[in-house]
Amino acid sequence: MDHEEVRITLRLPADLHAWLVSEAKRARRSLNSEILHRLEVGRGDVPPDDQSP
Numbered sequence: 001m002d003h004e005e006v007r008i009t010l011r012l013p014a015d016l017h018a019w020l021v022s023e024a025k026r027a028r029r030s031l032n033s034e035i036l037h038r039l040e041v042g043r044g045d046v047p048p049d050d051q052s053p
Helices: 014-026 031-043
Strands: none
Touching (some): 014 031
């Protein structure tokens, strides 16, 4: 797959950033990958992660 990438600057509230960092660690993803994953789930491109215990 050949994807063009665009770099952006994103401002987030500190508490949202901390939550995303925590969620990324839990899912063993980088912060960037976590944000991309959540955007793709929101857009319906990929299924959400299994949240079972």
